[in-house]
Amino acid sequence: MNPMAEPNKYLKAYNDQLRTDAETPSAIQVEKLDVLRLATFAGGRGFITYRDLGS
Known part of the structure; x- marks a missing residue:
């Protein structure tokens, strides 16, 4: 299992x-x-946010 898959999964859900x-x-x-x-x-x-910076 890719060790980065789990954090990416949570980041995607958050986004x-x-x-x-x-x-x-x-x-x-x-x-x-x-x-x-x-x-x-x-x-x-004001507040500035983003969903995905393409990283």
Whole structure:
């Protein structure tokens, strides 16, 4: 068994389930910019996340 298969499996599950709108539920706006997700929250706070950087 490939020792890296298990961590990759969990990373894929994390990306698939959490690097979505579930990660920014209270955002007032979410913009997709290539692989980035730019979220804006009340008061002008921001958050940048991504799902896959192709690594």
